[in-house]
Amino acid sequence: MHDIKWIREEPNGLINALVRRGTDASEAQALVEGLIALDETRRSGIVRLEELQARRNAASKEIGAAKKAGENDRAEALMAEVGALKTDIPALEEQVKAAEAELHNRLAAIPNVPLDVVPEGKDEHDNVEIALVGQKIGFPFVPKQHFEIGEGLGQMDFEAAAKLSGARFVVLKNKLARLERAIGQFFIDTHTEEHGYMEVAPPVLVKDEAMFGTAQLPKFREDQFRAGEEFWLIPTAEVPLTNLVAQSILSEEELPLRFTALTPCFRAEAGSAGRDTRGMIRQHQFNKVELVSITTPEQSADEHERMLACAQAVLKKLGLHFRVVTLCTGDMGFASAKTYDIEVWLPGQNAFREISSCSTCTDFQARRMNARYRPAGAKAPRYLHTLNGSGVAVGRAMVAILENYQNEDGSVTVPDVLVPYMGGLTRIEKN
Incomplete structure (x- = not known):
């Protein structure tokens, strides 16, 4: 299993390793680029999820403050916003989980990196x-x-x-x-x-x-x-x-x-x-x-x-x-x-x-x-x-x-x- 952080930082390391193992260079590059793109989707989804969760928590607190201040219209708007977030957050969580599972499955299918001292060959x-x-x-x-x-x-x-x-x-x-x-x-x-x-x-x-x-x-x-x-x-x-x-x-x-x-x-x-x-x-x-x-x-x-x-x-x-x-x-x-x-x-x-x-x-x-x-x-x-x-x-x-x-x-x-x-x-x- 490979570290996706290493792949992000040194994509050529995995590309070269796959080529040494017999993978076509263009296929190896496409595979690694696909991993990085999938990881970016996963990471951006996590960031967005954290933003939505933070906003839900903040809006929930603001509801009480608005009601205390007699700002009923604002309180209703905030409650509507929280209701929408409660729908959006689970959907985004599922998207992040799906991206994580797909990334895990793709990484699990990639062989180990040969040490530099291993002789190159086909069979x-x-x-x-x-x-x-x-x-x-x-x-x-x-x-x-x-x-x-x-x-x-x-x-x-x-x-x-x-x-x-x-x-x-x-x-x-x-x-x-x-x-x-x-x-x-x-x-x-x-x-x-x-x-x-x-x-x-x-x-x-x-x-x-x-x-x-x-x-x-x-x-x-x-x-x-x-x-x-x-x-x-x-x-x-x-x-x-x-x-x-x-x-x-x-x-x-x-x-x-x-x-x-x-x-x-x-x-x-x-x-x-x-x-x-x-x-x-x-x-x-x-x-x-x-x-x-x-x-x-x-x-x-x-x-x-x-x-x-x-x-x-x-x-x-x-x-x-x-x-x-x-x-x-x-x-x-x-x-x-x-x-x-x-x-x-x-x-x-x-x-x-x-x-x-x-x-x-x-x-x-x-x-x-x-x-x-x-x-x-x-x-x-x-x-x-x-x-x-x-x-x-x-x-x-x-x-x-x-x-x-x-x-x-x-x-x-x-x-x-x-x-x-x-x-x-x-x-x-x-x-």
């Missing part, structure tokens, strides 16, 4: 690789994709899931079910015990306000799952974790706050028809460990780098080969000001695939949820900065483990760090 082809960790495994056989491995083990069942729920679901059985649980537990333990995040067990049903605060609503309504009239299923634990500070004023001494949660996540994948239809890459339901940081503006850049390092750490412990890319302006998420993606190597697909996305949202989400802090010694509160990242997606980590730790006989070696979580099991074999 994922313009993202910039900044790190390459580990090496590809040289298999003495043709590596299989994860679903071929899982189905070969007899422990990954898409047909059973389809009977229960339809496409983009999976039933994991036996040791693969335990492996999924082990991965999530390993991630959450590492982030709490080694990286200083506070574990949270949040609700997975949230209200409209929470989804608006983290910017899933209104723009991405079709990508979400509705649960009745009142709730949404969370697409990521970013939603409840970030909203823990909604409508709050924190003290600077409390910051930074670092939260983590292992939760199921639910996504409609409305815009991904025909993509990754086989396997576990793009599911309607999946588990993920989320990292959220709440900081001051001065801390947020360093906190972003720290969060990225934490997400990388669990992949390094798993011995996985991955790369880190900075997303370009055309590939960034709606609420993000800067995003790093971690892409893990999948030998069965012969490709890197995203397994984590770490973003700083600056004060964009904080403004939507009115989350602030009071700097030490200051009277006026400031908006917080919020950051979120995957630490990491459990299902995609399983995909990476199956493909990178597969053996020629169809079995899968359990990574060393997961052996204790697997009860000492070192190899997953066919049922």
Whole structure:
């Protein structure tokens, strides 16, 4: 959410940001000019409303004085004036409310401003690789994709899931079910015990306000799952974790706050028809460990780098080969000001695939949820900065483990760090 005062004072700032994100320059200028004109209508309406209210109050007092002075004609004229104002004021109040609502809706549909350091580009082809960790495994056989491995083990069942729920679901059985649980537990333990995040067990049903605060609503309504009239299923634990500070004023001494949660996540994948239809890459339901940081503006850049390092750490412990890319302006998420993606190597697909996305949202989400802090010694509160990242997606980590730790006989070696979580099991074999 953007500050209309900033837009009034620096309209070119938003115009340039929209152009960097791919909006046509003339469209961006028209959008900003429309915002400013609407805000002027709202502001002039407020001024006029205050004038009418002041006049109504003054005229009401004058009525009594006129009656005392025996000025009956003047008193009647004043009463007629007050009567007219009582009609005009509510009508003007409705006009102001309508202008405020329209301005709010328009502002809510505008994405965050990319930081100056974000590379410009149109899509994922313009993202910039900044790190390459580990090496590809040289298999003495043709590596299989994860679903071929899982189905070969007899422990990954898409047909059973389809009977229960339809496409983009999976039933994991036996040791693969335990492996999924082990991965999530390993991630959450590492982030709490080694990286200083506070574990949270949040609700997975949230209200409209929470989804608006983290910017899933209104723009991405079709990508979400509705649960009745009142709730949404969370697409990521970013939603409840970030909203823990909604409508709050924190003290600077409390910051930074670092939260983590292992939760199921639910996504409609409305815009991904025909993509990754086989396997576990793009599911309607999946588990993920989320990292959220709440900081001051001065801390947020360093906190972003720290969060990225934490997400990388669990992949390094798993011995996985991955790369880190900075997303370009055309590939960034709606609420993000800067995003790093971690892409893990999948030998069965012969490709890197995203397994984590770490973003700083600056004060964009904080403004939507009115989350602030009071700097030490200051009277006026400031908006917080919020950051979120995957630490990491459990299902995609399983995909990476199956493909990178597969053996020629169809079995899968359990990574060393997961052996204790697997009860000492070192190899997953066919049922």
